[in-house]
Amino acid sequence: MVDLKNLIEITKKIISREDVKYIVGYKKGTYGFQIMPAFAYTPEDAEEFIYSPLCSKNLAVYTILEEKLPLKRGEEEDKRKIGVVVKGCDSRAVVQIIQEKGLKREDLVLIGIPCRGVIEPKKIEKMFPNQTDLIEVIENDNSEYIINIGGKTHKVPKNELLSDVCKSCEFPNPPLYDVLLGEEVEITETEEFSKINELDEKPTEDKWEYWKEHFERCIRCYACREACPLCYCKECMADTLNPQWIRRSVNLSENTAWNIMRAYHLAGRCISCGECERVCPVNIPLMELNKKIERDVKKMFDYTSGLDEEEKPLFGMFKPDDPEDFIL
């Protein structure tokens, strides 16, 4: 369990350091179960910080969203560190970016939080619709969420609200951090890849039927890309005009190509935070694609992303005895 006082105190201490620009954490949102990312520039700002099972957003995305705008004359680059509150998957995202040399370790201060899983916003909003007032959620020791609404206390079994990606999470503890808040979480048995295996065994036509329906619906808003902490290319292949890899028109062919492109570019990089699926406005199960690749990569190359900053990227290396049963 994260001790809130401890979180605020540590944040305050870090933000008081001269070499830290700001710290990204969570604070209460504007209504209901909403939580918003918060930016603490001063110790006072840190007072607002909270942490609860509702804090699903992967904050690692803010490390790469820092816009490097052209400096004005006489202006000097602010080289101070950025602090981020990271859960297991968020920390893995940071590790992965560092591994790819997208970030430098010394530019970051990581406040690690051993994560017991987060609530899927869609699920809780469905269970308790139309909540205007801000509601707090606490997890008790019996794997239940305690939800206080208008003086009435609801106890909900954790499994009913837990985010799907968390159900199969293998790394709830941040692999990389400067400070760790609380005890490491024990890893429980996971139901990893069960859904993937299920579809994988179906005939080709069934698979296509399944995905066709999903891809047809895609509106190509690219929210999956923007919300992903690992989609940080300066110019995305989907946006280049010369050559134009995929057309901008929205139809099955282009939508499929986009979704293949997105999933493939996360091969050996996706850290299963589930952010893409969470933001998708048309409910495409994007994590199933990511998980499928994750499983293959693990099976074929014994590779897991986002654990070691010194590791080489999946596609930047090889083993002479990589599987080649598919080669003619």
Place this chain on the structure above:
Amino acid sequence: MTKNPYQPMLATVIAIKEEVGGNRAIKTFKLEFQDEKVKENFNFLPGQTIMISLFGIGESMFAISSSPTEKRYIEVSVMKLGKVTNALHEMSVGDTVGARGPYGNHFDIEGWKKKNLLFIGGGIGQAPLRSLLNYCLDNRNEYDNLEVIYGARTSEDICFKEKFDEMQKQQDVDVHLSIDVQEEGWNHFVGFVPANLQRLNPSPENTIAITCGPPIMIKFVIQNLLELGFKENQIYTTLEMRMKCGIGICGRCNIGNVYVCKDGPVFSYDQLKDLEGDM
């Protein structure tokens, strides 16, 4: 069906003139509408823009750089920069392009009669000014003093070079050229355009200053003009933005609540200073 404003008319490239070579190549394309009626009746005023289409590539907005006094054809001067302009530079005489327009507002050629006109251009920014300048030259006695301050990065990058020489010699126009860095054999000013303006110290008396160039140049030229005593309504500029539709719908070229494509591109500093927006 109501007229489709997105559908371009066809035009043939009838001449191509290479103004500047190298990395920042500029070519002037002379275009003639294929439809005889359009060719006869296509009217525009200096400062207006036209959307040029390359089929299968895309569309870009350009200032018309020829004068409306030149009939039956139009010219656009284009720097090779993006997808469309790269493809345009590959074109040869006889090829077909699409064109729709003219769009936007224009320079106040009527209101500026009997005034001194001061043209301040930088790089390819001279293109929209060229239209007005050529118009004035064709109606030379309608306007008083004409003066051109023009700068480019290097002497190689100066566009419409011969025209400048010709004007200086024959047509009673003061031309002041500049380049950014000293070069051998260059006997004009060395430095940025705003600095050249300050040095020349033109009188604001009965004068309209029209400037176009990179955003940063426009900013400092306006600053210097104000210092020289030009009033806000004596300073005009023509802006560019990324444009797609050209008719004020697609939404990307706004500065505040004004769309550059249909409410611009010509703005007086009077209008511009009150416009709070991203430029």
Place this chain on the structure above:
Amino acid sequence: MENLVLSKEKLPEMLTEIASKYALFGPIEENGFTSFKHINNSQEINLDYLLTRISPKSLIFQQTETLFTFNKGKEVKVNTPKTDEAKRVIFGIRPCDARGYSILDPVFEGKKEGDYKDPFYTKKRNRSTLIGLSCNKPDLNCFCTSFDDSPASAKNVDILFTDIGEKYFVDIVTEKGKELIENLSKLFSKASEENREVREKVEQDAINAITRHMNTEGVVKKLDKMFNHDLWQKTAMRCVGCGICTFLCPTCHCFDMQDEAILKEGARIRVWDSCMYPEYTMHASGHNPRPARMNRVRNRIYHKFSYFPKNDKIFACTGCGRCIDYCPVNIDIIDIIAKVKEAKT
């Protein structure tokens, strides 16, 4: 305005009748959310929805539209595309979404003589008859009443249905609506005074059920003084630039135009674009007028609450709450406007 009632069991018959003469669009639930789709069978329709996920602007301002086709190569030719000529009925549109069309009209249809008209929008708009459906139970983030509108407003539809229990109370608003109903009159009966009272009560209850409000008074003037306020930077810090707000918005109308071609032929198409993307305003020279998320977030708010009121005398917001519902980082437009009102300048 003429008032009728339709008993609920007759609705399928009415829809089947309409579908036989018009292209009928209505809300259909698929994959956990509703969206407007072409309807062949009245059974498919789901009226148990509040708002479709993607706003019905997509029916009139299509996400992908062919502007013209061309033949390239030696013989260049430009051809006008085939357009959908069918008369349409959009059934079950919410009053706020219908208002979205009214907001978009001046943009696409021009404001005065001589303005360019977008033929694709205009055509679909003119050929569509809107049958609205009042909201009896507004959602958490509904705030249409903040724009002088109501969950049972008949201002922007041709016909309005209001659920009054066993029956629908039907307001026939326009000539177009009258024309549509004319041939179906056998299904309807005259509304009684009692019916009307129920309708009024339903509307009032719905209005009372709206919990969130946006105070837009003086916002336009206030925004004029706030262009350089640090509120924009603060808000933009947490924006991830995903663009969901603009894609789902019933009044966002920005688009991109691109060419698609194979060897000898192709087309220029337009697709929805979003001002939240940096590429949206990027010049070929590399200069970007809106380089930071701050500029883009600010532009979105200003476009809706300053530029639109200045140009078209209307706020470009219908109070549907989609952008609040689906923002992954809780950027709440009600909250932003409240902050604008509070801000010191």
Place this chain on the structure above:
Amino acid sequence: MEEFEPNIIGFLCNWCSYAGADLAGTSRIQYPPNVKIIKVMCSGRINPMYVVNALQQGADGVLIGGCHPGDCHYSRGNYLARRRIAVMKRLLEYIGIEPERVRMTWVSAAEGRKFAEVVEEVTEDIKKIGPMKKIRRENVW
């Protein structure tokens, strides 16, 4: 009805597979003409999106040819390609694109016969499953 003649795009590496295909030609070995060859410098140069793009633009199948492991002219390009294509191939299968459509082979400059055999096999397989329609661009505007 006319027999379906598939279009197959072959991305062949300059140093081995392309030379192998050349050898098949100069040795006058008959093989189906369905493969349209695009020469690339190395199989490691093949962006896996080429495969998707080819399928979008009208190919019924894609064949990728590289040097045998250990023989790469650039020492490791084919190893990298092997990884990339392995992942892409499985992803495409998962989405519901027949595994026969994306094939990879090692053909050395001396293996003209092998190249012909591979092309024959690939063409046969794709003939059996028919044209690629799932993600092909319609090009109807």
